[in-house]
Amino acid sequence: MTSLPASPGAKKLGLVIDLDICVGCHACAVNCKEWNAGGHSAPLTDLDPYGKDVDGVWFNRVHSFEAGDHDCGRTVHFPRSCLHCETPDCVTVCPTGASYKRAEDGIVLVNPDTCIGCKLCSWACPYGAREFDETDGVMKKCTLCIDRIYNETMEEVDRVPACVSTCPVSARHFGDLGDPESDVSRLVAARQGYDLMPELGYKPVNKYLPPRMPKRQAAPALMPSEEVAAKGFLAWLDRMLSR
Amino acid sequence: MSFLSPPDRVDLSVKTADEVKTTTCYMCACRCGIKVHLKDGQLRYIEGNRDHPVNKGVLCAKGSAGIMQHNSPARLRKPLLRTGERGSGEFREIEWAEALDLATGWLADIRKTDPRKLAFFTGRDQSQALTGWWASAFGTPNYAAHGGFCSVNMAAAGLYTIGGSFWEFGEPDWEHARYFLMFGVAEDHASNPIKIGLGKLKGRGAKFVSVNPVRTGYSAIADEWIGVKPGTDGMLVLALVHELLKADRIDADYLVRYTNAPWLVVRAPGTAGDGLFARDDKGRPLCWDKRTNAVGDALSAEVSPALAGTYRLADGREAIPSFQLLAERYLDPAYAPEKAAEVTGVSAETIRRIAAELAEVAFSETVTLDVPWTDWAGRRHQTMVGRPVAMHAMRGISAHANGFHTCRAIHMLQTLLGTIDVPGGFRYRPPYPRPAPPAVRPAGKPGQVAPGQAMKGPPLGFTTGPEDLLVEADGTPCRIDKAFSWEAPIAAHGLMHHVIRNAWAGDPYPIDTLFMYMANMSWNSAMNVPETMAMLTDKDSSGAYRIPHIIYSDAYASEMVSYADLVLPDTTYLERWDCVSLLDRPISDADGAADAIRQPVVTPDRDVRAFQDVVLDLGVRLGLPGMVNDDGSARYPGGYSDYLVRHERAPGIGSLAGWRGADGSSDGAGAPNPDQLKRYIDNGCFWQHELAPDQRYFKHANQSYLAYAKSVGFVGSTDPIILQLYVEPMQKFRLAAQGHGPVQPPDRLRARTEKFFDPLPIWYPPFEHETADGFPLSALTQRPMAMYHSWGSQNAWLRQIHGANRIYVGRRLGEREGIADDDWIWIESRLGRVKAQVRLMDGVNDETIWTWNAIGKRSGTWGLAKDAPESQRGFLLNHLIGDVLADGAPNADPVTGQAAWYDLRVRIGKADGPPVSEPQFQSLPRPPGATEPTGLLRYGARFRGRS
Amino acid sequence: MHPAVSIIFFTAASGTGYGLLALLAAGALAGHLAASPGFGLCAFGLGLGLVGAGLLSSLGHLGHPERAWRALTQWRSSWLSREGVAAIATFVPALVFAGYWVLGGSISAAAAVLTIVGAVVTTICTAMIYASLKPVHAWRNPWTVPIYLVLGFYAGALWLALLVFAFDLQMPGVSLLVAMLGLAGSALKRGYWAFLDRGRADSTPETATGLGTIGKVRMLDPPHTESNYLQKEMGFRVARKHSARLRLLVLVAGFGVPILLSLLANVSGTGPATFMSLLAAVLGSTGVVVERWLFFAEARHTVTLYYGASHA
Numbered sequence A: 001m002t003s004l005p006a007s008p009g010a011k012k013l014g015l016v017i018d019l020d021i022c023v024g025c026h027a028c029a030v031n032c033k034e035w036n037a038g039g040h041s042a043p044l045t046d047l048d049p050y051g052k053d054v055d056g057v058w059f060n061r062v063h064s065f066e067a068g069d070h071d072c073g074r075t076v077h078f079p080r081s082c083l084h085c086e087t088p089d090c091v092t093v094c095p096t097g098a099s100y101k102r103a104e105d106g107i108v109l110v111n112p113d114t115c116i117g118c119k120l121c122s123w124a125c126p127y128g129a130r131e132f133d134e135t136d137g138v139m140k141k142c143t144l145c146i147d148r149i150y151n152e153t154m155e156e157v158d159r160v161p162a163c164v165s166t167c168p169v170s171a172r173h174f175g176d177l178g179d180p181e182s183d184v185s186r187l188v189a190a191r192q193g194y195d196l197m198p199e200l201g202y203k204p205v206n207k208y209l210p211p212r213m214p215k216r217q218a219a220p221a222l223m224p225s226e227e228v229a230a231k232g233f234l235a236w237l238d239r240m241l242s243r
Numbered sequence B: 001m002s003f004l005s006p007p008d009r010v011d012l013s014v015k016t017a018d019e020v021k022t023t024t025c026y027m028c029a030c031r032c033g034i035k036v037h038l039k040d041g042q043l044r045y046i047e048g049n050r051d052h053p054v055n056k057g058v059l060c061a062k063g064s065a066g067i068m069q070h071n072s073p074a075r076l077r078k079p080l081l082r083t084g085e086r087g088s089g090e091f092r093e094i095e096w097a098e099a100l101d102l103a104t105g106w107l108a109d110i111r112k113t114d115p116r117k118l119a120f121f122t123g124r125d126q127s128q129a130l131t132g133w134w135a136s137a138f139g140t141p142n143y144a145a146h147g148g149f150c151s152v153n154m155a156a157a158g159l160y161t162i163g164g165s166f167w168e169f170g171e172p173d174w175e176h177a178r179y180f181l182m183f184g185v186a187e188d189h190a191s192n193p194i195k196i197g198l199g200k201l202k203g204r205g206a207k208f209v210s211v212n213p214v215r216t217g218y219s220a221i222a223d224e225w226i227g228v229k230p231g232t233d234g235m236l237v238l239a240l241v242h243e244l245l246k247a248d249r250i251d252a253d254y255l256v257r258y259t260n261a262p263w264l265v266v267r268a269p270g271t272a273g274d275g276l277f278a279r280d281d282k283g284r285p286l287c288w289d290k291r292t293n294a295v296g297d298a299l300s301a302e303v304s305p306a307l308a309g310t311y312r313l314a315d316g317r318e319a320i321p322s323f324q325l326l327a328e329r330y331l332d333p334a335y336a337p338e339k340a341a342e343v344t345g346v347s348a349e350t351i352r353r354i355a356a357e358l359a360e361v362a363f364s365e366t367v368t369l370d371v372p373w374t375d376w377a378g379r380r381h382q383t384m385v386g387r388p389v390a391m392h393a394m395r396g397i398s399a400h401a402n403g404f405h406t407c408r409a410i411h412m413l414q415t416l417l418g419t420i421d422v423p424g425g426f427r428y429r430p431p432y433p434r435p436a437p438p439a440v441r442p443a444g445k446p447g448q449v450a451p452g453q454a455m456k457g458p459p460l461g462f463t464t465g466p467e468d469l470l471v472e473a474d475g476t477p478c479r480i481d482k483a484f485s486w487e488a489p490i491a492a493h494g495l496m497h498h499v500i501r502n503a504w505a506g507d508p509y510p511i512d513t514l515f516m517y518m519a520n521m522s523w524n525s526a527m528n529v530p531e532t533m534a535m536l537t538d539k540d541s542s543g544a545y546r547i548p549h550i551i552y553s554d555a556y557a558s559e560m561v562s563y564a565d566l567v568l569p570d571t572t573y574l575e576r577w578d579c580v581s582l583l584d585r586p587i588s589d590a591d592g593a594a595d596a597i598r599q600p601v602v603t604p605d606r607d608v609r610a611f612q613d614v615v616l617d618l619g620v621r622l623g624l625p626g627m628v629n630d631d632g633s634a635r636y637p638g639g640y641s642d643y644l645v646r647h648e649r650a651p652g653i654g655s656l657a658g659w660r661g662a663d664g665s666s667d668g669a670g671a672p673n674p675d676q677l678k679r680y681i682d683n684g685c686f687w688q689h690e691l692a693p694d695q696r697y698f699k700h701a702n703q704s705y706l707a708y709a710k711s712v713g714f715v716g717s718t719d720p721i722i723l724q725l726y727v728e729p730m731q732k733f734r735l736a737a738q739g740h741g742p743v744q745p746p747d748r749l750r751a752r753t754e755k756f757f758d759p760l761p762i763w764y765p766p767f768e769h770e771t772a773d774g775f776p777l778s779a780l781t782q783r784p785m786a787m788y789h790s791w792g793s794q795n796a797w798l799r800q801i802h803g804a805n806r807i808y809v810g811r812r813l814g815e816r817e818g819i820a821d822d823d824w825i826w827i828e829s830r831l832g833r834v835k836a837q838v839r840l841m842d843g844v845n846d847e848t849i850w851t852w853n854a855i856g857k858r859s860g861t862w863g864l865a866k867d868a869p870e871s872q873r874g875f876l877l878n879h880l881i882g883d884v885l886a887d888g889a890p891n892a893d894p895v896t897g898q899a900a901w902y903d904l905r906v907r908i909g910k911a912d913g914p915p916v917s918e919p920q921f922q923s924l925p926r927p928p929g930a931t932e933p934t935g936l937l938r939y940g941a942r943f944r945g946r947s
Numbered sequence C: 001m002h003p004a005v006s007i008i009f010f011t012a013a014s015g016t017g018y019g020l021l022a023l024l025a026a027g028a029l030a031g032h033l034a035a036s037p038g039f040g041l042c043a044f045g046l047g048l049g050l051v052g053a054g055l056l057s058s059l060g061h062l063g064h065p066e067r068a069w070r071a072l073t074q075w076r077s078s079w080l081s082r083e084g085v086a087a088i089a090t091f092v093p094a095l096v097f098a099g100y101w102v103l104g105g106s107i108s109a110a111a112a113v114l115t116i117v118g119a120v121v122t123t124i125c126t127a128m129i130y131a132s133l134k135p136v137h138a139w140r141n142p143w144t145v146p147i148y149l150v151l152g153f154y155a156g157a158l159w160l161a162l163l164v165f166a167f168d169l170q171m172p173g174v175s176l177l178v179a180m181l182g183l184a185g186s187a188l189k190r191g192y193w194a195f196l197d198r199g200r201a202d203s204t205p206e207t208a209t210g211l212g213t214i215g216k217v218r219m220l221d222p223p224h225t226e227s228n229y230l231q232k233e234m235g236f237r238v239a240r241k242h243s244a245r246l247r248l249l250v251l252v253a254g255f256g257v258p259i260l261l262s263l264l265a266n267v268s269g270t271g272p273a274t275f276m277s278l279l280a281a282v283l284g285s286t287g288v289v290v291e292r293w294l295f296f297a298e299a300r301h302t303v304t305l306y307y308g309a310s311h312a
Ligand SMILES: Nc1nc2c(c(=O)[nH]1)N[C@H]1C(S)=C(S)[C@@H](COP(=O)(O)OP(=O)(O)OC[C@H]3O[C@@H](n4cnc5c(=O)[nH]c(N)nc54)[C@H](O)[C@@H]3O)O[C@H]1N2
Pocket: B123, B124, B146, B149, B150, B151, B517, B518, B519, B520, B521, B524, B525, B526, B553, B554, B555, B556, B557, B558, B559, B560, B570, B571, B572, B573, B611, B781, B782, B788, B789, B790, B791, B853, B854, B877, B878, B901
């Protein structure tokens, strides 16, 4: 199980995150926490929740960066969760088989009943997508909301990850990135979606859409109207206007 | 093999809930629709209600953390009576009966003798329709909610100019705008709608420009960020106006049709009529009709009004169209981009380019909707044509002492471009537009307040001239907060930020009881916190507190609780009935009026009561009119939910507009419907009346819309609402300052009144900037999207996102001052100093530093550990912000009295010593009976049978 | 990377144990060591004890030690699993070898060979756990495996030398062995440190975020204001000055002094030689522990790029 699926299916479920419009509101992160606190990996333990060293398990965390210098740069809010990589070492390093990648849709999961909590998978994940639950002694991570996306007790429209359905600006998209015709694949193609740390060869399924750079509208410069230049406000004197 | 690695038991189709109930979120004032999933009677999940007009299914971080708000260890559990010194936080628990008896005793005495001695102020209000009515019934003018320190500049500027406003009264046309200019917004009340809108707008490729000293949040995703110097936007906007006027790129047709641009202004310097509109004997404004070449009725549809020229009135006086005054003013080189560049720090080239872009989009990319409509005069138009430039502004504009005028300037810019309530522009949200200004005057003049009597009229309203002010014959303010006095003539929302100081000083008179609700007034909503705390606890020479009684209703152990003598614990938002009424701050969007309720989805596990129930109960005990029957029995024995259904403000108009009429068949107006709440619940706890397509734009002049608005009581008549570029009431105050009329300002305020009551927008430097020599930097706060003022810190999930705050300093500024990332610095204002930890950044104006608002907490409050980061590394800028200026005048907008939070000027320098923020105040004890916070939170484990 | 005591002890102790076992086997095969029961008891006790203690200590790192056996199942892909399997498998020849030696007073050549193979393989597996981790530049490089091997043998040799002198056995090569391994080890470490100081991970804040096309990327705000598991586990930082001092300590006290002491012991009488080689072994092992601490503490994980690190 810990080896990657010998014959991975064509389906590669994942997220596409649009950095051009993410306002960094943390809604996806908190809604993820809320859903998953009682979901497949329940609970998402919080240590010292009202104290000095509060620290909790989160499957999605929103960072903020600045890219470029001073006014020429951009502030970019950057949500980070498991990328459900195609060839992730977090799975292969796992000594127990608890960490696995599903052949049918590519989702990377941890089996809480067999994980020994050696933390090696978290070392092997370059992206920091694995969260150790000290109290449970097991590794936890984004499940791509597997208990929503196939959930037959839910309405069809609700069968998307919690973070996707809650994002107020619609910066998060969910779909099959293995199908070039899917909405998400088209979006990635149209907007030059990219991989994080491609140099490591994990082949993330999740893609990020780059921020678009400042737009300077090509508007013709305003020229003083000859009339106004000549007559000042009296330029408006002769107009016939009706109410 | 399966023993060695047994397959994961993934249950793909778990049933999440036993029951799903709808209600309305109140993790902030945006008021989104939510679906609360309950499992085994516990909160399992809260999600957005997809059908809801506000949030359309999405939820923000705060809303998603509602479970933790509800389970907060900071929740109050029982009424508390102070036992120690005020401010010590020492209380004992008492029964409700005792609490209500006490309060009734204090209040009954006041009402019998001098009702003004009750100051009733509410903060994060959503029940103003109830509380304002209650105050009137009690008979005190000393009532307001928090608007005076929040955004009255926006509300007043908008309502006096366009009869609507940004804030919650209007929104950009997210569907059609091609250019969106946003001033000073970090989050705003329409949290989710703005985010949904920005997503759409950017998705369509429209250009989004954010004017803001700081580049985070919305500004981060702007296509262009303009890092303006704080307090200077007015100048920027007026320079844009200058450029547009010069190039003659304004919508003259729009001005003539919908605004007072052609109205004739009398030019008779030195006389009492100078600067007022020329009117006929029926009081109708006049214009110069070019068809007849004579003075004409400016309100008639038949005239062809002139926008310029000097004309003679029948009485011989000279008059000119107000537009000419406007053009004369802003064509002046004083408003040239070069001049504005010096003030704003935005280059002249950028200002010119933005002006050109605005003009290009407005005039070359018009949006035409194939929707025939009829205007106010009955003329049919085949299409709706709009100039797709939208604007929005909030506290970056309002929280300055020049905010009223700056906001007016923005509305003027919008109007000159012809973008008010047109496709692609700014859109009113019903019940707006209303006549500019709305026809409600504040009550509370001398003679309107009497012992044992209700006040005939609401405590808040809109003054149109000196005669509407609430002042004694000698000019002394009638209200404890001095609202509607010469200090702040257009203080439409009252001035909550002056109440504590004035009550302490007995200026203009001493009060007996300060009754507050949902406002953390000894902390993050106070200016000059240390002094405020001192005033709350100060005693007179006899050893009695200078503010004799303080009653406070909160749901949580906030900083303010410790300053109350009597604490009335409220429910949480998931435990009570609430009403988001059109009579209050509505949740409508531009396509339709809407209101909503909150229903209890869980039962309180504590001895707490909904404040609205308590207020009505007190009303009954005090025998207040409207709350009792003739025999003295309760008019609404069922409490607030009973009141919601049966109370009528005017015949047929009640708290809720949906499903009225005995059978629930009328919309908007109609007899009370006993089944109304059930109908709301069945509909997801909200009601929305969608406007017909032909009513959705030009609402100020749209026959069909105006007829509808009148039928449901939004407006009093179907007359068009004329946008007021030139605001005549301002001139009336100015004339009084010049010595005209019976009600005149005291001499010390004459010059100031004359200067600031300009009927056209002006820009002047904020007072603090002018006087704070040696304090070269502006210091601002921003709303964090994941935290609501003080009340998010008790939330185990949200506090992980913002458990402490940094002071953000520009990298260049940091280099100049020798300050590195993570350093600790002193931030010093003329009031004192605060120690905080630095984060360097690029995206901030070079003369500005900023931090997140209200993250800093007082040690021991909010159910947090005494050494929680909120108190150890969190801090407030409020300690540094004066409620009064160095010379004792209010640190406020001279027109509206709006608190000038963002005028704060500081200097910075490296600090040493331990890495702890300063000042630190004495740690407060947990209220008696409070739950001990858990050290380990495994919420949700039970839903999966894990322990 | 957070230098967890349990893991430092595990890699240092089991490395030393395997080194010692392998050298015993090699010495015996080469005919330098005769099967004396007393010496055997001590040497095997020490070797197997170190290995066992290391393995036990590694269990202390687990969230679910009672499930540790599951870690033996994934040897097809996981170096950690392979390490577990190899470690346990090595016990078989090692015990047989020890049994022959201590009980039978003889050398089983087959068991000796298998012990050497097992020890080497296990140590390589241990090293590969780290050397295979792409996100950690300080580990995923050609230095890791040789260093683990040589340092294991070096520390093993130090303890072997101590026993040899203590039991007054004639094994003239042992000091030379220590010196050679020590020199090799210190050379490797210096090379490794030069490599660390010179090179950086290919991953940068720019590649981690993909925002390099805009310009230099700096963190503005972390997702949460207090530190989380990832930062505590992966974000450990050691000050440059501190690590320079520790490196020097490793070179001088961990390699230089023990080598000298060993060589000196070789030309001294039994008593002083025993004392000197004990000192050498203690110092050398301490050096290895410090070296291991640095191996973790100096290693930067790519996840830190998301938390403000300018490089990994
Ligand atoms: N430096 C600085 N200061 C500012 C501002 C700024 O931008 N910068 N902004 C100002 C503005 S605009 C505002 S509006 C104010 C806001 O400041 P406040 O009005 O003080 O807002 P909150 O901090 O949310 O406090 C409201 C109180 O309501 C209580 N509460 C929460 N829920 C309930 C409930 O259900 N029932 C009852 N009875 N009580 C409840 C909370 O516990 C809290 O004590 O801050 C102002 N202060």
